[in-house]
Amino acid sequence: MAIGLACAALAGCESTTRDPEFASMAETNIVPKSSPSNIIATFKNICLAGSLAEKQTRLRKAEYIEKRDLGRGVSTYVVDNSNPAVMLFGNSACGVAAEARTGQSNRYTDYVAETFPMARAFNPKTIGPRAESAWITPKGDVIWLERHGPKVAPPRVIFAIRQAKAET
Secondary structure: OHHHHHHHHHHOOOOOOOOHHHHOOOHHHOOOOOOHHHHHHHHHHHHOOOOHHHHHHHHHHOOOEEEEEOOOOEEEEEOOOOOOEEEEEOOOEEEEEEEOOOOHHHHHHHHHHHHOOOOEEOOHHHOOOOEEEEEEOOOOOEEEEEEEOOOOOOOEEEEEEEOOOOOO
8 A cells, every 4th residue: 555655646656556566666665765866866867868768768777667657648667776766757858756855955956056057047836836946958958856745655856857859
């Protein structure tokens, strides 16, 4: 039951009890306590990889398994270790998710400043009510950090990018 709730809280995954590979995962690895460094490394390796096909290939090679949410067009990938969950929103957006921890906001802000030095901050609430920080790059890519409260799972953080012109 807790696995289903954790997955549902992340991205509304379909049935988890029928998938033996998913059912064998440790509950704490559905949305793990990843370090900010691990979240940023996964973001760089997957979310900035280029095309959707390249992202999916990298996820498979890293032993992630896919759980689709047919209602929202989000594919959520999880792996049975402390690496963050990865969400692909079609070909346009990608995010990584993990349990919220102290010090995350500063690390993501520093990462954006170092990696996208021309990005400018804007009102995160234009993205959604849970967005904490948001930036736009000169290319039009939107990067944001959002936090989710503990209604059905531990507090979690999502660090994401929506690319202005996604590769196919």
